[in-house]
Amino acid sequence: MSPTIGGVPMPEPQDHERHGSGGPAGEPVTAHVSPTGEEFEVLGRAGPVALEPAPDVPAEAREDLLVLKCDDLFLCARRDGDVLTGRVSGEGLYTQDTRFLSRLRVRLSGAAPVMLSSTVTSGYGAVIDATNPVLDGVPQETVNIRRRLIVSDRLHCEVAITSYRPCPIALDLVVELGADFADVFEVRAAARRDARGRVLATKLDSTRVVFAYVGEDGGHRETRVHLEPAASEVRPDGDGAVARWRLEIPPRGSASVVVAVEPWTGERAAGDRSLGDAIASVDHASRVWHDACTRIETDDDGLARLIDASLRDLHALLTTTTHGRLPAAGIPWYVAPFGRDSIWASLMALMMEPDVARETLLVLAALQAEADEPWRDAEPGKILHELRCGELARAGIIPHRPYYGTVDATPLFLVLAAGYLRWTGDLGTLTALRPALDAALRWIDEFGDLDGDGFIEYERRSAGGLLQQGWKDSHDSIMHADGTPAEGPIALVEAQAYVYLAKTEVAEVYDAFGDGERATALRRDADDLRRRFDAAFWDAEAGSYVLALDGRKRQVRSIASNQAHALYCGIADPEKAALVAERLMAPDMFSGWGLRTLSADSPAYNPMSYHNGSVWPHDNAIAAAGLKRYGHAAQAARIARTMLDVGALARDARLPELFCGFSRRDAQVPVAYPVACIPQAWAACTPFLLLKTLLGLRADARSGALMVDQPLLPPDVARLELHGLRIGEGSVSLSFRSEGGVTGFSLLEQHGAVRVTMSA
Structure with a gap:
């Protein structure tokens, strides 16, 4: 079975097309029969996805988006609930890496409602209140237009109109609809085609609109729009359609319309579900999940809101695959399994909900590479970078089924396995995963080290792959101190640290397996790596660890946040760690809003870049954990407080994927990065790691102990x-x-054989 997202595999390409008048196969296709036997007229090839020219970012893209998600279905809309095309902000309704709705626009008697408020009520729901401008016969601000959006297995958009007039009124409610079936890689301008698949004729009547498309992968896709009650008029409108209701509203009365949008990919569609049933279903699933999580109470309202939003977003980002469920990386661009992102989010959330880590481990193990495939940057034992199931991936245009171009996901997979065992004691799951752990360790030793120098490196082999394969994977992220690009193979500072941590911690897993010989060998390897790392990566002149070694084994001497990961992993020499701590908190690195990815003194610094001077919340949480590990608690607390401040200022209390690196002295609020993912998995989980770090929580479930270390x-x-x-x-x-x-703690409640101790 092909790996897919959403729990239901996309159908394999099938021949459902025929030619007009029995003509030869070379003639234009005129009809297509869907998997259910419904015949569609073929209108022709779809044109390129309309986007603003990169790299310009239109003003609209800088607006906060309203983002809702349930499993693999997610909505990105304007704050007023509308969805418009031609914007790199990525608005639309998506599933299986395809945009199934590219236009959803509500108008009242020809005018746009005036938004009053827009509230995200849950990870899957929102309410938008608006009022009317002056309309024919209706004074302004006498009608309330309340739009309720719910994402379940489909999108429900309820528009409820309440009149506060003492007399009857008549209004036209118009909903504009469109579906371009764009692959998400095209929406984000990461891929472009002059011609796409075949557009099929829209089917419509008073109760439904059906848009349909056949991709270059042969997959049949439909967007089925259900209208309740029946519309007064439904008509084509260019590539889309318009539904209109003539509403007769009594004095101080109300009327409502529900538009339900159902993506359909050829498998059996879900049964009809009312808005009420959808709300009950998603509310129940949310309650069950949240009830299983650690509950946090605090006197700090900002922190409480941030924790609530983070839990809500983590739950929303959980995405079902054929092998289980794991956190997708972020919305809108990365709703897919990502090795590095899914692992870090699961690792950060261990104290909140360890089952997330279990499912992530199982999914990634099931998709672990088994063969050497240069097109996908795959070698045996490697953990995936990204799995996609859209048209471009299924047609083989991009190598993402899955793509393995990541140097760090494999050691981080081992770190997560060890962390999961420490928090749960679940040796049964780890035993089942042992072949995957063995294979990951073999990849590190046999494939990760490209030149036999004892460090793991990366170099792109796939023409469709990533040039940079660490967490800073933009093409210009690995630069020498003079601003020139470093040439590969590249040995990143944090990748070596991850290998050290992986071998150190997974040795405990092999001890639990009863394989003391393997555990001893792993610890010996880690100790040897630590000695060699210190000699190769330390820059005595700068008083810091370098960013990387290039292909000629020259130090890439840029001052970057990557070295903080060496503190997190414990590979740093304690005396050198003190110098690193001082360097990280210097003004060129610490903006006042957080730790920059690159020093402001670097020739490559740009506070508005993706990786060369921006601030990433998860990077700051990792740095804080590393600082406290080496005894620099005050600096860790300063970073934590800064991230809490950022969260308090953020709309909906959501930490963004990243923001610009401008100094707090010059920017009174964090400056938004225009197309950051919100929510994003490791940003959502940042507060959990910060709290675990500051509270000093260390679990040892196999011995039934929780250590509280210098809270x-x-x-x-x-x-x-x-x-x-x-x-x-x-x-x-x-x-x-x-x-x-001074922080102290007390035990409020205890269930089971758990002893709590506090270190001196």
Whole structure:
């Protein structure tokens, strides 16, 4: 079975087309029969996806998007609920890497409603309140237009209109619809075709509109729009359609319309579901998931909102595959399994919901590479970078079924396995995963080290792959100190640190397997790597670890945040770690809003770039954890407080994927990166890692212990409680309080055999 997203595989290409008048196969195709036997007229080839020319970002793209998701179906809309095409902000309704709705526009008697408020009520729901401008016979601000959006297995858009006039009114409610079936790679301008698949004629009547498309992969895709009640008029409108309802509203009365949009890919569609049933279903699933998570209470309202939003977003990002469920990387561009992103999010969320880590491990193990395939940058044992199931991937135009161009996902997979065992004690799952762990270790030793120098490197082999294959994977992210690009193979500083941490921690897993010999060998390898790492990556003149080694083994001496990951992993020499801590918190690296990815003194610095001077919340959380690991708690707390400030200022309390690196002295609020993913998995999980770091939580489920190591509440937070924190089969509830700068804790509740200790 082909790997897919959404739990249901896309149908393999089939021949459902015929030619007019029995003509030869070379003549234009005039008809297409869907998998259900319905015949569609073929209108011709779809043209290129209409986008603003890159790299310009239109003003609209800088607006905050309204983002909702349930499993693999997600909506990106304007804050007023409309969806418009031709914008690189990526508005639309998507599933299986395809945009099934590219236009959803509501008008009242020819005018746009005036938005009053837009509220995300859950990861899958939103309410937008608006009023009317002056209309024919209706004074302004006398009608409330409430739009409720719910994403379940389809999108429900309810438009409820309430009149506050003492007399009857008549209004035309118009909904404009369109579906371009664009591949998400085309929407984000990462791929472009002059001609696409075949556009089929739209079918419409008073209760439904059906858009249809046959891709170059042979897949039949439909967008089925259900209209309730029946519209007064439904007509074609260019490539789209328009539905109009003539509403007669009594004095101080109301009327409502529901537009349900159902993506369909050839498999059996879900049964008809009312808006009420959809709300009940997604609400129940959300409650069950949240009830299983650690509950956090605090006196800091901003922190409480941030935690609530982060949990909501993590749940929303969970995406079903044929092998299980794991966090997708981010919306709108990365709703797919990503090795690095899914692993980091799961690792950060271990104290909140360890089952996320279990499912992530199982999915990634099932998709682990088994062969050497240059087109996909794959070697045996390697953990994937990205899995896609859209038209471009299925047609073989891009190498993402899956694509393996990542140097760090494989060691991080091992780190997650060890972390999962520490928090859960679930040796059964780890035993089932042992072949995948063995294969990952073999990849590190046999394929990861390209030149036999004992460090892992990367170099692109696929013409359709990534040039840079660390977490900073934009093409210009690895630059020498003079601003010139480093040539590969590239040995990243953090990749070596991940290997060190992986071998150190997975040795505990092999101890649990009863394989002490393998565990000893892994620890010996890690110790040897640590010694060689210090000699090769330390820059004594700069007082920091370098960004990387290039293909000629020259140090890439740029001052970057990557070295903070060496502290997180424990590979840094303690004396050198103190110098790194000082360097990281210097003004050229710490903007006041967070740790920059690249020093402001670098010739390559650009605070508005993706990786060369921007600020990434997850990067800051990793840095804070590394700083506290080496005893620099004050610096860790400063970073944590800064991230809490960013969250407090963010719309919907969502930390963005990244933001610009301008100094806090010059920018009174964090400056938004125009097309950042919000929500994004590791940004959503950043608060969890920050709290785990500051509270000093270390679990050892196999011995039934939770260590609290030098706890520290974030500045300005006086009280924080953890309820139902799971360690193995047991759980505890803890209260942390700060007085006079000293944080203490008490045990509130205990279930099962868990002992809690505090280090000196």
